[in-house]
Amino acid sequence: MSVKRSILAAIVRQFHHPRGAAGNVAGWVMAHRASNRRRNSWVAALLDVQPTDRVLEIGFGPGLAIAELGRRVGPLGHVYGIDHSDVMLRQATKRNAAAIQAGRVTLILGTVDQLPPALDGPFDAVLAVNSLGFWTAPVERLDELRRRLSPGGRIAIASQPRCPGATRSTSLEAARTITDLLQDAGFAETRTEILDLDPPVVCVLAVNHPDAARGRPRTS
Numbered sequence: 001m002s003v004k005r006s007i008l009a010a011i012v013r014q015f016h017h018p019r020g021a022a023g024n025v026a027g028w029v030m031a032h033r034a035s036n037r038r039r040n041s042w043v044a045a046l047l048d049v050q051p052t053d054r055v056l057e058i059g060f061g062p063g064l065a066i067a068e069l070g071r072r073v074g075p076l077g078h079v080y081g082i083d084h085s086d087v088m089l090r091q092a093t094k095r096n097a098a099a100i101q102a103g104r105v106t107l108i109l110g111t112v113d114q115l116p117p118a119l120d121g122p123f124d125a126v127l128a129v130n131s132l133g134f135w136t137a138p139v140e141r142l143d144e145l146r147r148r149l150s151p152g153g154r155i156a157i158a159s160q161p162r163c164p165g166a167t168r169s170t171s172l173e174a175a176r177t178i179t180d181l182l183q184d185a186g187f188a189e190t191r192t193e194i195l196d197l198d199p200p201v202v203c204v205l206a207v208n209h210p211d212a213a214r215g216r217p218r219t220s
């Protein structure tokens with residue numbers, strides 16, 4: 001592998017699973033990059049979270065979307081997050097310390113592959129921002145998340161491709177892939193929203209209609 005390619009692979013690894021000092025830097029970049037900040041607050045707004053909603057974010061990173069969502073829920077709502085990086089857990093916990101202290105936010109170290117009982121739900125909304133691309137077996141994971149949503153519960157899966165040379169067509173291709181994954185996992189009413197950054201952010205929203213998904217075998 002060339003030096004350039006191995007450096008690129010090391011950077012991608014840090015966004016997949018931030019670890020140690022390099023992971024701290026990756027988290028700082030995610031938290032301060034203007035496009036990341038806009039991406040996260042845009043997705044949180046699209047979910048239209050109500051004060052009583054119970055919301056779950058997978059792969060919260062430095063906790064930008066958690067912070068937005070934590071401002072939207074009231075005493076009867078709650079925001080949960082899970083991320084497999086202890087470095088991200090530390091950064092997001094610091095960023096959301098007041099909301100955690102106030103009992104509106106709970107952040108958990110763990111993987112989407114094995115959601116802990118604390119995340120059995122039911123949830124009113126689930127989101128993942130630039131995270132699903134890292135999951136193994138995404139249809140199975142989305143199916144499990146759908147089963148943790150209440151009837152009519154919403155999901156938002158957002159992607160802003162960060163590969164070198166990514167363009168609008170890369171983003172649109174990502175939206176098509178996410179739509180297929182959500183439909184394969186039994187979600188209904190898929191629709192795509194686009195935020196015109198460079199490259200654009202796509203967010204595919206969908207709804208859990210248990211009647212439509214009834215009788216489906218579990219995907220795992």
Ligand SMILES: C[S@@+](CC[C@H](N)C(=O)[O-])C[C@H]1O[C@@H](n2cnc3c(N)ncnc32)[C@H](O)[C@@H]1O
Binds near residue numbers: 018088128
């Ligand atoms: C590129 S970062 C995006 C972070 C954040 N959502 C944002 O947009 O700022 C991807 C995040 O997903 C987390 N992640 C990746 N795979 C995961 C998995 N299988 N389970 C839980 N978290 C995961 C990583 O640790 C990382 O924090």
